[in-house]
Amino acid sequence: MKQHSADSEIVIRALRTQQGDGLTVYAFFVKGGDIVRVADISRIERSDTENLKGFQRTEIKNHVKGIMDYLNHGNVLFPNAIILAMSPEVVFKASRGTKPTGDESIAESGTLTIPIHNEGNRVAWIVDGQQRSIALSQVKNQNMPVPVIGFVSNSIEVQREQFILVNKAKPLPVRLINELLPETNGMILPRDLSSRKVPSELCNLLNRDKSSPLYKLIKRISDEKNNSSSVITDTAVITMIRNSLNNPLGALSQFRSANGKDGIDLEGMYRVLCTYWSAVRDVFPDAWGKDPRKSRLMHSTGILAMGVLMDRIYARLSGVDEDYKSIKRELERIAPSCRWTSGTWDLINTPWNEIQNTPKDIKKLQDVLIRTYTTPIK
Template structure:
C-alpha cells in the first residue's frame, strides 16, 4: 500500500454482485479509513428531506475499542464496509491465472482519491465506531480489512446499512425512519412489511394538513419542541390496523406479492379519522402525554383499535369526515383524557400507563363504549 496527500493505492480483489455492482476487498491502515471515507450522519435539512443514515457516535463504545487497540499486538479482523463512488480506479494485474482458480475474483491495484472531509470518495456503511477508534489509536498502521462496493446511490447505501445492522442492536426508531427513504426491492420480507407503517408515519408528520403535523418525535427531529408523540406509538397503531383482517387499513394492503399497497388510500383514512379525533378532543390534542393520555402511546394505540371498529361499521356506507366525527362524538362523554376518571376501568385519567395490560384495558373500554352507543 502506498499513501500520499491525494490518493491511496492498495492491492485489492475485485468481483461483481447485484447485477454488475463492483465490489472490492483490500487491507488498509486503520487511521486511513477516515481519511478516505465520510460518515453520513442521519439528519433532516431545511426542507425536511432525510439525509444520511448513520446514528450518532457512541463515545463509550469508541473509547472501549481504542483501549483494546492500545494494548499492543491485537487481532482486529472485523471488516469495515464502505460505499465508494465511481471515482475509484481498479487496474487488473497481468499474468496467467493460477491452476485451479475458480475465477470468482480478480487481483489488481485499486486507487482511491483522498478528498477533503465532506467531499470524500467513500462513505462508511458499517463500522463507524471502529473507524473512529482506529483513527484515535496509537497503532494507526494496523492493517484493517475493508469491503467496498461502488455506488453513489443513497438508496443502495441505506439498504445495505439496514441489512448489515438489522441483526445488531440498532435502534428500532432509526430503522423506522430510514425505511421510507429506501427503494426496498432487495429488503427482506419482514423489513418490507415495516416500510408502509413507517412511510405513513413520515407522511403524517410532514404534511401541514395532517393533525399530526410536527407532533411526532423522530430521531432526526431533536430540536422540534412541538413533538409530543413517539413515532413508535403511531407506527404500532398503523401496523395493528394493517394486521387486523377487519382493520380500517387492511383493505388497502397488497393482495399479491407483486402488487403495491395503496398507501394513498391508507393515508386518506388516517387523515380523516385523526382529524376528527383532534376536533372532537381539542383540549387533549397536541399536549404533553403527562397532561393528556390521548397523546400517550396507550391512547394512540387504543384509539387505533376504535378506528378499526368505526370503519368496520361504516364500511360501504359513508366514511367522510362528518360521519366519522359523529361516531367519535358518541363516545367522547365516556373518555377521560385530561381529567376525571375512566368509570368503566375504575382508574383516574393519569393512571393509564404504557403497559400491555393498560393498553388492552383502554382498548376494551373504548370499544365497549362505542358498542353500547351503536345499540341505542
C-alpha cells in the first residue's frame, strides 16, 4: 500500500469481481486511519424539498469509545470488514501474468487507486462500519490493516438497500429502517421488510403532504432536529396502517389487490386515511395536534385504538358513500364518551392520563371505542 501525489490518492492491492446486475465489487486492506479519508458518512436527513438524504444513524459515542478502548490495548485481532459504496471514480488496473493452475476465475487481482477528496466530496460512503471507522480514525495505531469490501455504485437507492440488508440482523432502530424502506424501489425485500414498506410509504405521504390532516405531526428520524411541531410517533402510524391492511375487513385491505403499483392501490389507501383522520381532527379539535402528555388522542395508544375504530366504521358503511361527512357523522356518535384530555373513561373507570402505551391499555381503549360505537343510540 502506498501514497501518491502529496496524499491525493491511495494505491492498494485488491481483488475485483462482479455481483448482482453487473456491479463491480472490490476486496482489499487499507490502513484503519485512512477509511475516513476516502469515505464519507451519509447520515439520514431531509432536504429543503423534503427528499430523504443519506441512510446512516447518528454516531453512538459510547459504542465508538468501546471500540477505541479495545483497539488501544495493543496487538489485537480486528478482522471485521468495513463495507463501502464507491464512486466509479476509483480506478482498477489488473495485474499482468498467467493465471495459476486450477484458478476458478472468481476474481482477478490488481491495484486499486482511490482518490482523496475533502469531506462531503469523497469517492466512497460507509454502508456498514460507521462506528468502527470513526474509532479507527481516533486510535493510537492508525496503521492497523483493516479489511474492506467496496461495491461501485453512485445510486443512493442501491446504497440504502445494502445498508438495510447488512443491518437487518443487527439491533438497527426499527424507525430508521421504516423510513428508509419507501426509498428502496426495485429491491427484492425479505417478507418481513416488504410488509412494512407500504405502511411506511403512506406514513411519509401523511407527514409530507400539505393537504394531509397529519402534515408535519408525525415524528420521523430524519426530521427530529428540525420539526418541533411533530407529536405522533411514526411507529404508531405505521402499525395502525399495517393492522388495517392485515385485517380482512380493514378499511385499507380492499385496496391490496386493486390495480396499482405492485398490486397495491396506494392512492386509494391514502384517500381513506386522509378522509378518516380529517374527520377525527374536526370532531376532536381540542385534542388534536397536542403533545401526547396533554392529549391521549395523539398518544400511540390513541392512534392505534382509533385505527381499529376506522376499520369498524368503514365495515359498517360498506356500500354507502363513505365521504368525509359520513365518517364525521359516525365519529360524532362516540365523541361525548371520549376523554382524550380530561376526565375519566366511564366504561373502564380510568382517568384519561393513566392510559399508557401497553398491550393491556391499547386493548382496553379499543374495546371502549368499539363498545361505544356499536351501542344503539337511545
